[in-house]
Amino acid sequence: MTDTATNMRLKLPVTCLILEIILIILFGTLVQYDYETDAKEWHEHVHNNSQIENDFYYRYPSFQDVHTMIFIGFGFLMTFLQRYGFSSVGFNFLIAAFALQWATLMQGFFHGMHGGKIHIGVESMINADFCTGSVLISFGAVLGKTSPVQLLIMAMFEVTLFAVNEFILLSALGARDAGGSMTIHTFGAYFGLMVARVLYRPNLDKSKHRNCSVYHSDLFAMIGTIYLWMFWPSFNSAITAHGDDQHRTALNTYYSLAACTLSTYAFSALTAHDGKLDMVHIQNAALAGGVAAGTAGEMMLTPFGSMIVGFLAGIISVLGFKYLSPILEEKLKIQDTCGVHNLHGMPGILGAIVGAITAAVATKDIYGDGMADVFPDVASGDVSPTDQGVRQAISLAVTLGIALLGGLIVGFILKLPIYGAPPDTLCYEDSIYWEVPGEEAAHEDQMTTVRVEESEKLNS
């Protein structure tokens, strides 16, 4: 029943096992506990037995919120497709579990090395989850059209490029991007869109009847949406500086999302058929406020500024779904299954621009001694606020460049006919990679009833 080409009996185990064994070997040679997770080192460092100063207590609750966004949020958001729930949650789970390990190494290489070793703790765990988020955004663009092996290979390359881009932005250019409007959202979206472009399927309409939701699948997807929405304040604040920074970032994101939700509902009803709300908009565009607050969230954006940003993000996102996505598909041949351009792409760029402007207008009068946390290079006098704004803008351009170029190359790698990608007729279909149980027995009982009744009618 299964095509040999898409049979995963050897391809998937070989890929998983080789990748995991490489990971284990590299962890064995390169990775160490940092001083806050190491029994000996922590006990040498801790002052006055003040255990609460361990970074675990500052960041672990936020980490678990981020973790929930990665595995429940992204996973269930993509279950909206009627026959792709197993793959949405299941492949999300697989590639995230791989990516977070690989990201630990790649991010460690670039900014966690201490005497030849990568030091890890709760902050590296959050960063690994962040990098994973970027991969899952790209997954959204190619959802339903890729094999799990393809996705693992994509994750491997994307994590690497993510770490390179992140290093250039945060270390080389000195940009600020705590919630990842650029590093996570813009990067993940444009990388994924370019991969989708290269993997363009002219005959995808053969699977068109499966590329839509059903009633229950939309409810499952709302679980993903709501978790992403609720925990976005934790996402944006997870690695900002202790104290006012984490506090302020969460607050800004909270109000950005709330404003975004109202503009999303408004524009969904305004643009959709018959004035009825469209679940696609609600599930996605209502989250754009979190994306757009990713860079400036830690800055003194004010609740007022946050709400304006969120408000605009919601509008841009709904309009993107309504008017831009069809154009991307028809003209640019980008088949963006989840509309990541509307949720992560454009709002990510908006977030980057807002971040650049907010940085450029920063003053000592507003930030006080808190300047050192938000803009350390400005506080130390190395750069002016305007220069910091320019850095932020350059960072956006760099991110777009690396994402698009990287997506192009990786797209061609993924196009090789060796990964068992589904044929055009079987996209968006779980049963190609999963043992799928029958539909509900109770319905079959009802079917039996129908048949029995009809037979009786025929006989009478």
Added chain:
Amino acid sequence: MTDTATNMRLKLPVTCLILEIILIILFGTLVQYDYETDAKEWHEHVHNNSQIENDFYYRYPSFQDVHTMIFIGFGFLMTFLQRYGFSSVGFNFLIAAFALQWATLMQGFFHGMHGGKIHIGVESMINADFCTGSVLISFGAVLGKTSPVQLLIMAMFEVTLFAVNEFILLSALGARDAGGSMTIHTFGAYFGLMVARVLYRPNLDKSKHRNCSVYHSDLFAMIGTIYLWMFWPSFNSAITAHGDDQHRTALNTYYSLAACTLSTYAFSALTAHDGKLDMVHIQNAALAGGVAAGTAGEMMLTPFGSMIVGFLAGIISVLGFKYLSPILEEKLKIQDTCGVHNLHGMPGILGAIVGAITAAVATKDIYGDGMADVFPDVASGDVSPTDQGVRQAISLAVTLGIALLGGLIVGFILKLPIYGAPPDTLCYEDSIYWEVPGEEAAHEDQMTTVRVEESEKLNS
């Protein structure tokens, strides 16, 4: 296909956009970071660089639990209706996103003003979510019979009255109500019940076939129930004083809920048809222990006392569903879709009474120096414990009065035929306000199979 009256193309966008723009303007003029979220102020205040003393670390994990209750808990609890899942989660999302912004302003007016500005941080975020909870309780009473515009208007008025009532109770009367047995549950329930009374529909039985659950919708609703149940200890303890107070409140609520669950199962089997458990009871009554511990949870109620309160709350709630709800509907013409009277109304009153009694018997011997946190006016000698108990009892009466009177007035405002409320024949139906996808394709495939088979039989 859609009735012009219920068409939301203009009504909903206009309402959402006007409300959000007003919110943004008011935030721009009135709202500021508090000293713990402001970069400059925090760095001036913080002692010995002790970032962990920022209130963020005391309250943010509880805030996220409360947030989850508001958006997942309330949202999914209401998905039990077979064809109203989009509206339950979706309108819950919309009105909560609006209400939390409006509540920030209203509560700020009454108890957060500093030099003409409203100061906000994690505590105001929790309070805004609390106020939102009250609106969502009222939503439960009118679920399925109201348009999103009606709900937004209701939220606007209810948040305002909530803030007035809360001010009278906590500031003017000096009552204690950390978990909101009175301010949130009693207020939300009786306000909603009165609105439902005014919006009484004599011909609602035309939609009766939709006002019930199906197998999967009950499972979705259980997601809501379990989240509310698990996180209620965080809800009741979210804004109590730091230290033993938060700790004790969580503990009391935990045991109250556990005891409530056992009495709920007992009385569900005892009263329901054929000794079978009724999902309505499990989904709702098992939560009454959290409601009833809302006032006294922070007091020295003891685990023993908490369990008795929870035990009684479960019994009252199940009996309410079984015997009182039909009477309310037939005699008092209150069509209470979710039975909020049984989950929030009566258990809220029970909680208020328990709070009054517990306050009245407080002694310095039991509370020690902790008295200042729980009953500051008693600790300072301003009132006796008995007087504090009387204040609590008066507060219950005030709450009931404001809720009923407010609900009456707002009910009449909502009765105006301009909001696009659904006709009697289309209550509890998503497709009136949402683009609803077809039922599951797989089933349609099975249908096709049946048809094909039948045709073959006919032809043979």
Added chain:
Amino acid sequence: MTDTATNMRLKLPVTCLILEIILIILFGTLVQYDYETDAKEWHEHVHNNSQIENDFYYRYPSFQDVHTMIFIGFGFLMTFLQRYGFSSVGFNFLIAAFALQWATLMQGFFHGMHGGKIHIGVESMINADFCTGSVLISFGAVLGKTSPVQLLIMAMFEVTLFAVNEFILLSALGARDAGGSMTIHTFGAYFGLMVARVLYRPNLDKSKHRNCSVYHSDLFAMIGTIYLWMFWPSFNSAITAHGDDQHRTALNTYYSLAACTLSTYAFSALTAHDGKLDMVHIQNAALAGGVAAGTAGEMMLTPFGSMIVGFLAGIISVLGFKYLSPILEEKLKIQDTCGVHNLHGMPGILGAIVGAITAAVATKDIYGDGMADVFPDVASGDVSPTDQGVRQAISLAVTLGIALLGGLIVGFILKLPIYGAPPDTLCYEDSIYWEVPGEEAAHEDQMTTVRVEESEKLNS
């Protein structure tokens, strides 16, 4: 329609009410707030008004994660059965609410007594949830074949034996088992398997058609899986020592689970039919890495070691589902509904062995002053690391002995024909204990359509 024997109208209420009233009386006589939840005591103890040192802030976020695993994780994991969702979530809810109260008392008797009183706070709440987890593991083995009364009786005995075993291991033998590879997982699994053995039903194949999943039930189950997976780091670290210990345990568990996920996917595709992934493996085996890191997670296992442990756990678990479970059922007559032997049994034993080895090779050079937190008896010089390893190994043997013997006795108690267990023909069926709503009305509408169309065809 309901058999008198399985009618719960009196059996369930009587059991619930008697148990709860006993609990309330015992709490009234025996239970007190500990010094961190008591208003007076805390205010006498707290130094420099440092409220953040209250254990609440160290452990409450972890507690809520554990709580989520118990109620959402276990509850929804078991909803995979097509017609047993109400019972899976609902009985999980009931027996957990009971067990956590009973566990507070039983664990308090053995290691929480102070002057004749049981002192409780957040740590006892976590321990009570842990003990409850053990009962829910056993529930998994007998899922679908037991009445709620049977389950409550089982919980009562199992909690008691759990507390005895835990006391012997942690207090008498001085073993370490923070995440409960032995006390929770091994104990719960083998206890449940022995109960399942005693309750063996030779004619269970009469319900075979219900003992499988449907598409949506597998998605609900994935909610349970993902929550268990995400929050396992919190589970294993919830009661470890403050500081580096909690931090390190969470980190080790995170990497163990990630590695486990990749080996699970690899072996699922390798062993399953047609190279397709099997949801049973993904839902269960991917969690084995958390179980296997339960004992050694707090030790200096290193990320490298954690990944090896998780990698092996996933392999063992998948192979168990594929090859061992059928043998257990056919040869040993153990009908293990959820395959708890593969998820909790074998990985639990693996975790115990890894813990023994890791303890035996502990050195002062690696642990430094942190030795006192992880191995207090080694730090104080009472035992050598090797002896500690031997203690750990003996603890595994003791646990297996008590679990199997306890399960045998309790199994026979549960076999008495007085609890209303379902007949062989009605196992895995909600409607025997629950009011179950019809299937989806919309489908019935479609059915109507089919019938109408067919009639028209017949008439034409």
